[in-house]
Each structure stands twice: as C-alpha cells, then as structure tokens.
Amino acid sequence: MSFQTGVGQRTAVVTGCASPRGIGFAVARRYAQEGWAVAMLDIDEAALKIAAEKVKSEFGQPVLAMHCNIGDKTSVDAAAKAVMESNLPPVGAIANVAGIPSPSSFLELSLEEWNRVYAVNCTGSFLVCQAFIPQMIEGGYGRIVNMSSVTAQHGGGVFSKTSYAAAKAGVIGLTRGLAREFAQYGITANAICPGVVDTDIRVGSTPENEAKLAEAVPMKRQCKPEEIAALYVWLSSADAGYITGTTQNINGGAYIA
Numbered sequence: 561m562s563f564q565t566g567v568g569q570r571t572a573v574v575t576g577c578a579s580p581r582g583i584g585f586a587v588a589r590r591y592a593q594e595g596w597a598v599a600m601l602d603i604d605e606a607a608l609k610i611a612a613e614k615v616k617s618e619f620g621q622p623v624l625a626m627h628c629n630i631g632d633k634t635s636v637d638a639a640a641k642a643v644m645e646s647n648l649p650p651v652g653a654i655a656n657v658a659g660i661p662s663p664s665s666f667l668e669l670s671l672e673e674w675n676r677v678y679a680v681n682c683t684g685s686f687l688v689c690q691a692f693i694p695q696m697i698e699g700g701y702g703r704i705v706n707m708s709s710v711t712a713q714h715g716g717g718v719f720s721k722t723s724y725a726a727a728k729a730g731v732i733g734l735t736r737g738l739a740r741e742f743a744q745y746g747i748t749a750n751a752i753c754p755g756v757v758d759t760d761i762r763v764g765s766t767p768e769n770e771a772k773l774a775e776a777v778p779m780k781r782q783c784k785p786e787e788i789a790a791l792y793v794w795l796s797s798a799d800a801g802y803i804t805g806t807t808q809n810i811n812g813g814a815y816i817a
C-alpha cells in the first residue's frame with residue numbers, strides 16, 4: 561500500500577495536532593513519516609510548538625507550526641496566507657482533525673455551547689477547506705479528509721451528546737458536498753467516523769469508564785490514534801484517488817449486526 565501522491569512532495573495541512581496523545585499529532589507524524597511536508601494548526605500555541613518540534617526532528621520533513629483557531633475565519637485565512645507565502649511545497653491534503661466534546665444534555669444545552677461546539681466541529685472544517693482548497697487546485701493535487709464521529713451515527717454518547725452529534729453529522733454532509741463540487745479537479749473528500757479512540761478528549765473519565773467503553777466494542781479495545789492516522793494518510797495518497805464522498809467507519813466492529 562502506498563501513501564505517496566505520485567506528483568512529488570506536497571504539504572498536508574493538519575488541524576488539532578498539538579495534544580501529545582491526540583489523533584491530530586499522530587496524523588501529523590504519519591504524514592511526515594510518509595514523506596509529506598506538514599503545516600500544523602492548533603489553538604494551543606505552547607503545546608503546538610513542542611509537537612511541531614517533535615515531528616520535525618523525528619522525520620526531517622519541512623514543518624510549519626501555526627497558532628490558529630479554526631472556528632475563526634480571520635485566524636484560518638491568516639494561516640492559509642502564511643502557508644502560501646512559506647517555502648513549503650504546494651498544499652496537497654487537508655486533514656481536519658480539531659474538535660471539542662460536549663457532554664451537556666439537550667435541555668441544559670445553552671445556545672452559546674451549541675454555537676461553540678458547532679463552530680469548532682463543523683464550521684471549522686468549512687473555513688479550513690474554503691481557505692486552503694484554492695492552493696490544492698493550483699497545485700494540481702488534492703485530498704480532503706474530515707473528522708466526523710460514530711456519535712454522528714449513534715446520536716450521541718456518554719461524553720458527547722446532541723450538539724456534538726449534530727455538528728459531526730454536519731461534517732458528513734459538508735464532505736459529500738465538497739466531494740461533488742471538487743471532483744472536476746480530481747480532488748477527493750472523505751469523512752472518518754472513529755469509535756472510541758484512546759486520547760485525552762474525555763476529560764474527567766475514569767479508568768473504569770474507559771475500560772467499559774472498550775468492553776462494549778467487538779474488538780474489546782479502544783482504537784489507537786495511529787490507526788486513524790494511517791487512514792488519513794492513505795486516503796491522501798494517489799492510490800485512493802477514486803474514493804470520494806465516503807464515510808469511513810473505523811470502530812472495531814461496533815456496527816456488526
């Protein structure tokens with residue numbers, strides 16, 4: 561299986577990649593491991609600096625770290641401008657990973673929380689795609705991989721309820737729209753729906769809870785961030801050029817009837 565573009569080195573724009581045990585960091589690492597340059601965007605500036613240094617020193621590929629709030633158009637547009645004016649190769653992949661949970665029950669959910677959760681989990685992917693797709697069209701190669709969740713299909717879970725489910729379901733619609741509109745350029749767009757992944761996103765969860773979540777899955781374990789990362793990078797390869805508009809379930813068999 562190849563993870564290459566077939567058109568030379570390209571830059572992968574990865575959002576939400578500062579958390580050291582998070583999916584985005586694993587995604588950024590895997591792109592660099594496979595020879596991609598990486599533009600790393602995150603709202604946590606201090607952690608991002610450390611994460612970017614690690615990726616750069618481990619794999620020796622060009623890495624640019626940019627403080628960015630993906631829910632804010634000015635911030636995203638500034639990041640896109642910085643990438644365009646940098647020495648990085650053309651943008652070849654957009655890997656939207658950044659997201660936040662929302663544990664509030666529906667009747668307790670404030671409009672403010674709904675808007676915040678939607679802004680990061682769905683609008684953020686819209687803003688990042690709109691800002692960076694022109695660079696992919698110009699570079700002649702493009703892959704978009706967006707982060708949805710099993711929660712979009714289940715309608716919520718223990719740690720993230722309706723606002724998160726709605727935003728992640730929005731990501732699936734956004735992805736299908738992108739796939740349709742940009743197929744004419746050979747640009748693909750796919751969404752990923754992970755089940756429970758072993759990261760720090762479930763703030764306040766106990767080891768007992770975490771074990772219970774793993775026990776509910778046929779594979780009897782949580783997904784590793786590296787397993788999600790492999791899917792992102794493979795969907796960004798030339799080999800995956802005819803896969804578009806899909807929703808990729810990576811959930812350890814959670815949907816076996």
Ligand SMILES: NC(=O)c1ccc[n+]([C@@H]2O[C@H](COP(=O)([O-])OP(=O)(O)OC[C@H]3O[C@@H](n4cnc5c(N)ncnc54)[C@H](O)[C@@H]3O)[C@@H](O)[C@H]2O)c1
Nearest residue numbers: 576578579582583602603629630658659709756757759761
């Ligand atoms: N962990 C899971 O079980 C799981 C399952 C399904 C989907 N997901 C999704 O995967 C993605 C990554 O989750 P994770 O578990 O690695 O989470 P995490 O909390 O470990 O990492 C999230 C990262 O996103 C960054 N971020 C948050 N808000 C941001 C913003 N406004 N702008 C830029 N960066 C921002 C954080 O600083 C952090 O580095 C999220 O979209 C999440 O919803 C996670």
